[in-house]
Amino acid sequence: MTDIDRIKDEMILAASRAYTRGIQTGNGGNFSARVPGKDLMVLKSSGGSFMDATRDNLLITDFAGKLVEGNGKPTREALLHGFIYQAAPQVNGVMHCHSPWAIAWAATGQDLDKVTYHQELKFGCPIAVIDVKSPVVRAEDFPLIEALLKKYPQLPGFVLADHGVVAVGDNIVNAEHNAELIEETAQVAFLKALAAKLAI
Secondary structure (H helix, E strand, C coil), rough: CCCHHHHHHHHHHHHHHHHHHHCCCCCCCCCEEEEECCCCEECCCCCCCCHHHCCCCCCCCCCCCCEEECCEEEECCHHHHHHHHHHHCCCEEEEEEEEEEHHHHHHHCCCCCCCCHHHHHHCCCCECCEEECCCCCCCCHHHHHHHHHHHCCCEEEECCCCCCEEEEEEHHHHHHHHHHHHHHHHHHHHHHHHHHHHCC
């Protein structure tokens, strides 16, 4: 098995888990993995479902999203993925999910900080909510993300207002785990805020 085949299999596993867990349904969202030693990434094609990912329909692009290998159109968030790989050498996997609890929490405009002991132990940093005022993260938004990555080298991800979670990891499977935990943390934060309002 080649490195690319192994990476694709990990991506398929992560995508299937995310779909099964309900943090990405339909044919939205995107995910990628760095190709070791090269300025390349394996990327989900535009319009493809997480659940339908196969070795044959995952693409290889450069960090600018230019197609190198495969049939299909790269996701429109390819520039975001490529930027993260360039800005954070420790990141080898990126998963972007339109996860509902995180999107709902982002409407508060508040970061996810010290919500649970689990979050503190696993992440050790707050999960920022970023409002980029666009359905696609643009190059002009990259400095916000770069500042976060520099401030928190262990950053597991962030939440885009009205858009969802962007989770990272040392591989795509761990990026998916981080996406799940960010979604869980957002759900708990939402329920804690509701409980506080209902408290007598």
